[in-house]
Amino acid sequence: MANLFNKFRSLEETRAGLVAGSGVDPFHVVVERVVSATEAIINGRKVIMAGTNNYLGLTFDPECVAAACRAVSEEGTGTTGSRMANGSYAAHVALENELAAFFNCPAAIVFSTGYIANLAILSTLTGSEDVILLDADCHASIYDGTRLGSAQVIRFQHNNPADLEKRLQRLGDRAGNTLVVVEGIYSMLGDRAPLREIVDMKNRYGAFLLVDEAHSLGVLGQQGRGLAEALEVEAEVDFITGTFSKSLGSIGGFCVSRWPELETVRYAMRPYIFTASSSPSLIASTRKALEILHRSSALRKKLWDNATQLYQGLAAMGFELGPEISPVIAVRLPATVAETTALWNELLSQGIYVNLVLPPATPGGKPLLRCSLSAAHSQAQINAMLDAFSHFKEKLQAHA
Numbered sequence: 451m452a453n454l455f456n457k458f459r460s461l462e463e464t465r466a467g468l469v470a471g472s473g474v475d476p477f478h479v480v481v482e483r484v485v486s487a488t489e490a491i492i493n494g495r496k497v498i499m500a501g502t503n504n505y506l507g508l509t510f511d512p513e514c515v516a517a518a519c520r521a522v523s524e525e526g527t528g529t530t531g532s533r534m535a536n537g538s539y540a541a542h543v544a545l546e547n548e549l550a551a552f553f554n555c556p557a558a559i560v561f562s563t564g565y566i567a568n569l570a571i572l573s574t575l576t577g578s579e580d581v582i583l584l585d586a587d588c589h590a591s592i593y594d595g596t597r598l599g600s601a602q603v604i605r606f607q608h609n610n611p612a613d614l615e616k617r618l619q620r621l622g623d624r625a626g627n628t629l630v631v632v633e634g635i636y637s638m639l640g641d642r643a644p645l646r647e648i649v650d651m652k653n654r655y656g657a658f659l660l661v662d663e664a665h666s667l668g669v670l671g672q673q674g675r676g677l678a679e680a681l682e683v684e685a686e687v688d689f690i691t692g693t694f695s696k697s698l699g700s701i702g703g704f705c706v707s708r709w710p711e712l713e714t715v716r717y718a719m720r721p722y723i724f725t726a727s728s729s730p731s732l733i734a735s736t737r738k739a740l741e742i743l744h745r746s747s748a749l750r751k752k753l754w755d756n757a758t759q760l761y762q763g764l765a766a767m768g769f770e771l772g773p774e775i776s777p778v779i780a781v782r783l784p785a786t787v788a789e790t791t792a793l794w795n796e797l798l799s800q801g802i803y804v805n806l807v808l809p810p811a812t813p814g815g816k817p818l819l820r821c822s823l824s825a826a827h828s829q830a831q832i833n834a835m836l837d838a839f840s841h842f843k844e845k846l847q848a849h850a
């Protein structure tokens with residue numbers, strides 16, 4: 451008998467198998483209490499959070515917390531509607547102006563999440579006459595944006611400029627109607643786009659370029675503007691999207707552009723028009739976090755010290771990691787999904803929470819344990835992570 455839920459049966463069986471095999475449900479972890487930017491209570495025990503994307507550790511920054519509290523008491527808990535219908539609050543506009551100034555761009559738009567920013571830009575900027583050429587490892591929000599829109603979508607091999615060039619060449623005159631999409635730091639393996647080569651290519655073929663700096667804002671570049679700043683190619687990147695949910699410690703997304711025409715696109719973007727705008731407290735803490743990110747590079751330096759220490763320590767133990775030192779550290783395991791889940795649980799029982807990432811969400815189809823570092827991690831916490839991974843390595847060897 452037909453049933454709407456039949457198609458979910460195999461998903462349910464996979465989930466039940468994982469729970470039976472490891473005794474936990476890795477996709478329904480409840481954080482019982484948040485203790486700080488780097489610690490929480492899970493299963494009644496205090497654990498070190500090593501998979502939060504809280505790169506600068508600003509979620510408990512006193513200035514950000516105070517700004518959020520002030521906004522909620524002065525402007526209320528929510529905006530209860532979209533900016534086009536209900537109007538923009540002055541703080542939404544102020545944040546857009548601050549982002550435009552920070553990125554030296556004439557246009558900036560704030561969205562309710564980073565997911566929505568990519569959905570809006572990708573589905574609206576390109577139409578049925580246009581082409582989107584995206585790196586195969588791009589985030590789901592980028593893929594979903596292409597599904598909401600009507601452009602032809604072509605993937606090129608991850609971080610392979612030669613493959614990109616082959617495809618641009620084949621497009622001929624249509625290259626001018628093409629949007630190339632890459633990420634600053636890729637969210638799963640922590641590797642960076644070869645942005646200089648990609649910029650060179652998009653210039654030669656006359657295409658447009660969008661860089662999603664979700665994981666590189668606040669992380670790369672002298673001023674923290676991301677990979678385009680670090681590689682001094684900002685003037686040639688057409689659009690930058692990003693999120694407030696990582697380095698800036700809140701929720702929201704944005705797009706900035708060197709093209710003032712972006713402002714007109716705002717009025718055509720369904721994911722901008724038909725969803726509620728960010729609450730005053732989120733906008734207030736984001737503005738404060740952006741100011742802190744701008745003001746000082748000390749947190750960025752601490753983040754990189756922590757990332758380097760964990761990456762080098764894990765590499766010395768012989769783990770297979772992503773290709774370069776990064777605040778996102780992926781540990782790829784020669785293990786099945788069930789074994790990786792059990793090993794993930796083993797780390798949790800030793801007081802370390804990392805992200806369990808399973809195929810098809812992983813590049814190369816291998817399960818991986820994904821760590822993300824924070825400037826707020828202490829030396830003792832990094833040492834505890836290394837200790838736990840070292841025990842874990844012994845277990846892994848015993849399994850083999």
Ligand code: PMP
Nearest residue numbers: 563564565589591637664693695
């Ligand atoms: N882009 C990338 C590359 C991401 O990794 C993410 C979130 N993981 C997003 C966009 C979406 O951001 P948000 O959480 O703000 O929706």
